Amino acid sequence: MALDEASQATDAGVTEIDAVIIGAGPVGLFAVFELGLVDVKSLVIDILGKPGGQCSELYPEKPIYDIPALPTVTGQELTDRLMEQIKPFGASFVFGERVDELQRSEDGRFHLKTDAGREILAKVVVIAAGGGSFTPKRPPLDGIEAYEGTSVHYAVRRMEELRGKDVLIVGGGDSALDWTLNLAPIAKSLTLLHRRDEFRGAPHSVEQMRALVAEGKVRLVIGQMTQLHGENGTLEAVTVKTGDGEQRVTANAMLPFFGLTMKLGPVATWGLNLNENLILVDTEKFETSEKGIFAIGDINWYPGKLKLILSGFHEAALMAQQAHKYVHPNKKLLFQYTTSSSSLQKKLGVK
Amino acid sequence: MVKLTFIQPDGASQTVEVEPGLTVMEAAKLNDVPGIEAECGGACACATCHVYIEPAWVEKTGKPADIEEDMLDFAFDVRKESRLSCQIKVTPDLDGLTMRVPTKQF
Numbered sequence: 001m002a003l004d005e006a007s008q009a010t011d012a013g014v015t016e017i018d019a020v021i022i023g024a025g026p027v028g029l030f031a032v033f034e035l036g037l038v039d040v041k042s043l044v045i046d047i048l049g050k051p052g053g054q055c056s057e058l059y060p061e062k063p064i065y066d067i068p069a070l071p072t073v074t075g076q077e078l079t080d081r082l083m084e085q086i087k088p089f090g091a092s093f094v095f096g097e098r099v100d101e102l103q104r105s106e107d108g109r110f111h112l113k114t115d116a117g118r119e120i121l122a123k124v125v126v127i128a129a130g131g132g133s134f135t136p137k138r139p140p141l142d143g144i145e146a147y148e149g150t151s152v153h154y155a156v157r158r159m160e161e162l163r164g165k166d167v168l169i170v171g172g173g174d175s176a177l178d179w180t181l182n183l184a185p186i187a188k189s190l191t192l193l194h195r196r197d198e199f200r201g202a203p204h205s206v207e208q209m210r211a212l213v214a215e216g217k218v219r220l221v222i223g224q225m226t227q228l229h230g231e232n233g234t235l236e237a238v239t240v241k242t243g244d245g246e247q248r249v250t251a252n253a254m255l256p257f258f259g260l261t262m263k264l265g266p267v268a269t270w271g272l273n274l275n276e277n278l279i280l281v282d283t284e285k286f287e288t289s290e291k292g293i294f295a296i297g298d299i300n301w302y303p304g305k306l307k308l309i310l311s312g313f314h315e316a317a318l319m320a321q322q323a324h325k326y327v328h329p330n331k332k333l334l335f336q337y338t339t340s341s342s343s344l345q346k347k348l349g350v351k
Numbered sequence: 352m353v354k355l356t357f358i359q360p361d362g363a364s365q366t367v368e369v370e371p372g373l374t375v376m377e378a379a380k381l382n383d384v385p386g387i388e389a390e391c392g393g394a395c396a397c398a399t400c401h402v403y404i405e406p407a408w409v410e411k412t413g414k415p416a417d418i419e420e421d422m423l424d425f426a427f428d429v430r431k432e433s434r435l436s437c438q439i440k441v442t443p444d445l446d447g448l449t450m451r452v453p454t455k456q457f
Contacts, residue, residue, distance in 0.1 A: 054391075058391050058394055058396040058397065059391070059394040059396055137425065137457050138457075139427060139457070140427055140457060171424065172424050173424065194424070195423075195424060195429050196424075198420075200421045200424060224427075224429065226428075258425050258427075258457065259397075259398070259425040261390065261397070261399075261457065262390065
């Protein structure tokens, strides 16, 4: 996704910015606001394709009742309102990428690299990654790890790699249906496996899939996987339990679509002090064991920690005070209220 | 108080007592029942609080709603008696409810 004016790319293609915020959930988004008030420009990165984190991925339609002054708000509304609130600060957004590497560079700034190869240099890093990065669920079948990347794929990077293969797609949502429709013409054979003869995906896709089944171009099996068969990382077949017993489905490529789960992921390798998979911070600055790297929201831990959105908002405000010191070491920070400060109002675009 | 019994895959059984009004998932979490993860906190959005209701109780616990049935697509080894425990409200009628925890919650 394209960046906007807040960040600058150097000749080497490295993006330079004041602060990188990892995670576009409510707390990461509000961090843009608090940093913006103290003249720190942000770039937000999220592995999902849209802002909101758990709020938009897990419960977009569910009401939240404990946001101060909003007696009830859905996860999606909260996200939309935060996006509106932070708009004046012109943050950059990168969606669909995961930060894999984080190191301090020679000039003291942080060098980050995403799974798409994007490189960023930032003066401070704010980890607001919630429960971790959303990653595809791995079916709990014995030995599945050995086939991952060779025969078992959780996403299709290059369709051509599946040309001429015996493809097994597992699931009943849009991902399973879309890939069934896309791969049927190029696969040697395509089997769609789902636990019931009802599909959550778009009705139009379901119709198209059923038409392909009627034409004999796709085989639909109602059942569940119980065992994988193969050798040296190459899948040969999958045992499937159906209503009439067991059958063996020939497959040398499998795409399981069982939704997403949250995993701490690469954060665990950045050398920060952790407490049971959560990042230890102090309660004055919400800074990690590494100066200049902060952790706010559900991903941090300190005595008394509550995983509440409102706690994350508070943590963002205090974090911003310290971040300002690193980004603008020679500027004195004057504490001001948005209600009365004309300089803050100018930043917010209301004056 | 209502008694609920959770049976682990190895046969170990744990009976907990809870107030009506909670969900079965909440009852399990409050009493540290192993194997009930409830990653999404009860929003019917993750399928990691999956349980198998003992056949004698299937009628009393009722059928999953559409949203729960959809979410069960994300569970592993789904059976006729599969439910997401966050979607079952504890009522006095369910006193004695017995269920099995799956080997794995994905």
